[in-house]
Amino acid sequence: MKDLVEYIACSLVENPKQVRVNQERVGGRIQISLQVARDDMGRIIGKSGRVANAMRVLLRVAAARENKQASLDVIEPR
Amino acid sequence: MDEKTTLEMIAPTVEEAIERGLDQLGLPRDAVDIEVMDSGNKGLFGLGGRQARVRLTLLPYGIHDSNKKETTTVPELKPIKQEPVITAPTKVDYNDPVLDLVSNVVRELLEKMKVNATVSASYQTNKEIEGEEKFILVDIQGQDLSILIGKRSETLNALQYITSLILNKELGRWQPIIIDVQGYRNRRERQLRQMARRMADQALQSGRRQVLEPMPANERRYIHLELRDHPDVITESTGEEPNRKVTISKRSNN
Numbered sequence: 076m077k078d079l080v081e082y083i084a085c086s087l088v089e090n091p092k093q094v095r096v097n098q099e100r101v102g103g104r105i106q107i108s109l110q111v112a113r114d115d116m117g118r119i120i121g122k123s124g125r126v127a128n129a130m131r132v133l134l135r136v137a138a139a140r141e142n143k144q145a146s147l148d149v150i151e152p153r
Numbered sequence: 154m155d156e157k158t159t160l161e162m163i164a165p166t167v168e169e170a171i172e173r174g175l176d177q178l179g180l181p182r183d184a185v186d187i188e189v190m191d192s193g194n195k196g197l198f199g200l201g202g203r204q205a206r207v208r209l210t211l212l213p214y215g216i217h218d219s220n221k222k223e224t225t226t227v228p229e230l231k232p233i234k235q236e237p238v239i240t241a242p243t244k245v246d247y248n249d250p251v252l253d254l255v256s257n258v259v260r261e262l263l264e265k266m267k268v269n270a271t272v273s274a275s276y277q278t279n280k281e282i283e284g285e286e287k288f289i290l291v292d293i294q295g296q297d298l299s300i301l302i303g304k305r306s307e308t309l310n311a312l313q314y315i316t317s318l319i320l321n322k323e324l325g326r327w328q329p330i331i332i333d334v335q336g337y338r339n340r341r342e343r344q345l346r347q348m349a350r351r352m353a354d355q356a357l358q359s360g361r362r363q364v365l366e367p368m369p370a371n372e373r374r375y376i377h378l379e380l381r382d383h384p385d386v387i388t389e390s391t392g393e394e395p396n397r398k399v400t401i402s403k404r405s406n407n
Contacts, residue, residue, distance in 0.1 A: 079265035086258075086319040126318065132311035133266060136300055140267040 076137045076145055080107055083130055088115035093152075105138060105145040113152045120149060160209045163294075164336055167192050167205040173336045174209040177275065177292065186210040252276070252289065255330060258319050259291050262312065263301075270295030270334075277331075288329040291316070301334045306341070309334060310369055342375050349379040352401050353386045362402040367392070373399050 077098040085091040093112040098105060111119050120127045131147050138145035160177065164170035167189055175182060186209070193205030252274040259272045270293045277290045293301065302309045313332040321327055331338065345368075352363045365376065373390050376399045380388050387404050390397050 079262070082261060082265055083315055083319070087322060125314070129311035129314045132303065132308055133262065133315065136268070136303075136308055137266040139300065 076105060076134060076141075076143075077107060079134060079137050080109055080130060080147060083133075084109055084111060084119060087118050087126070088112065089118070090115055103144065105143055106148065107134065107145060108148045108150050110150045110152055116149070116152070161190070161206065162209065163204045163206050165193065165204060165340075167207060169336055169340065170205045170207040171209070172339070174207060176339075177273065249276075251324065251328065254323060255289055255291055255316065255320050255328075258316050258323075259293070259312070259332065262316065263293070268295070268298070268301060270298060270301075288331055291330060291332045293332065293334045295335075298334045302337055305367070306337070306369065306372070309337065310371075341372065345372055345375040346379040349376045349388075349401070353380055353383055356386055356401045356403055360403060362400050364391075365399045365401070367396040367398050369395070370397075373397065376401075 077096050081094065081096045084094045084096065088094060088111050090112040093110075093115070095110040097108045097110075099108075100106075109119065118126070121129075127147065127149055134145050134147055160174050162170040162174035162177070164173050171182070171187055175185065188208040188210070189205070190208055191203065191206040193203050256272050256274045259274075263270055263272070272291060272293055274289055274291045276287060278287050300308065301312065303311075309332060313330065316332060317328075317330050320330060333339070348365070352365060356363045368376075377388050377390075380386055380401065385404050386401050389400050389402070391400055392398050
């Protein structure tokens, strides 16, 4: 699941080296957090969150294949 | 084109299987030999049915064998227009770098989503729009792919959106693409057009404005297109995404 997010993020940003994806299990859910360079935030979120939401839809399918639930958070770079 | 080429297609009905096959080959019906291998079984309300399977064999150019014409008729709710649905395939391009690129992106995404399917891409032309719009059709075939369509084709549209973003970034220009799964988009288009007609009749009979269920933009478009030349009704989209709906109302004569 992590690699799906990673692939999409790296393909869309200008700075693929700064893409960080973390996968954590919280209870029965999988939480994936994505961090990209500040300049790339817009590319990953999109207008009204359209890109991030499309990633969530695809992530949901990937998770469902393993009978799991997953969520995606885009984290503000420090 | 190689004259020995054959293509096997599986779809819910024989008619659809043939249509899809022709679409993929980019050929008219009389350029191929159609062999129905399994006419399928509809099942109850489309459940538990067996899929139809046909084999298309390319005929050498110019030979039209009228004896081999398809004779299976498929019951349709209400045949509206018998023109080809949306696409007029131009040609099948093999080893086109852009087609390879987009197929690979989709393959990569599907693999990472753990979805097993085959992906093919071709250039298509949309005849309905003036000036002819050329786009890439990415076709996904496989078993149990309803998961790729999702509610209100949400998943399919997400896949299409992400793929087009990746492709456009890679190419540095805007290239329209459409992703289809098992002929879903054509099937849905036909459904939508039929529904448009039905709702237009209802709007006229009842005199009341008909509000359709919320749909994504590409689906609303078919409703507008189907009724744009209708003399007695007007269509309009209202509301905000993702709950934007088409309304059909009687044209006021003044």
